[in-house]
Amino acid sequence: MFAYEFENPKFIVSHVKIEHDEKGNGRIWFKxxxxxxxxxxxxxxxxxIMERLEALWGELAYLSDGVRHQSxxxxxxxxxxxxLTVNRDGVKRTDSFNWTENSKAKDLTDEYKKISNQFIWVFDMEVARKNQPLEAPRIMKSIDSYIRRDSISDPEQLLPYLRKLQDDERIPLIARNHAGRLVERIEKSRKD
Known part of the structure; x- marks a missing residue:
């Protein structure tokens, strides 16, 4: 089991926890x-993304090195x-930090932030689709910004969902068209 957790009560998303297994099956909790x-x-x-996470965990040698990552x-x-927490083969290690000079630990936490951005965005869009469709254009702008800033772990994983939004008449046309443009951009970047 692998876990990432972030907490800051002053932030809009004040708590995020991701747990997953080696196959990528897991849960996200956020407040x-x-x-x-x-x-x-x-x-x-x-x-x-699991390949990337496994490589980052491996480079960090998290279970074996015992190094504290707090600056x-x-x-x-x-x-x-x-x-960050790993529980594998009966060995468990947890380390908390707010800043690190270890570039591998930073890369790993950055990847988990991207994963949380992606799944929290899907949650926000689902709430908008069902309860506040007029919020959809604003939420589409946020995913566009995330993708442009490389703050989403796997934009290609969003393609089926974005295609579904393209045809969803519950949300305004401007949001559906924006979803279509994002699909085109992601597909184009995949070909490059």
Missing amino acids: KQDFEVDETESIQISAH EERDYGHLGTMT
Whole structure:
């Protein structure tokens, strides 16, 4: 079992926890500002991203090195605390930090942030589709921004969902057209 957790009560998304197995099956828990309880969703991390995560965990040698990843020189607690946990073959290790100089630990937490961005965005869009369709254009802008900034783990994994949004008459036409443009951009980047 692999786990990533982020906490900062001052952020809009104040708590995120991702747990998954070696095949990418798992769950995400997250709490948004003004929500009383965590939302929980099942997730399936794509094989492509699982390969990247396995490589990052391997490079970090997390179970065997025992190194604390918190920077001794810098403390950025106001930016939130990240916790990485591995539980494999009866051996468990957990380490929390708010800043690290270890580039491999940073890359790993960045990848988990991208995964959380992706799945929380899908949740937000589902809420908009069912309850607040006029929010869909704003939410489409956010995924566009995430994709442009490389802040989504696997844009290709979103293609089926974006195609579904393209044809969903519950959301405004501007959001459906935006979904179509994103599909084209993701498919074009896949060919390049």
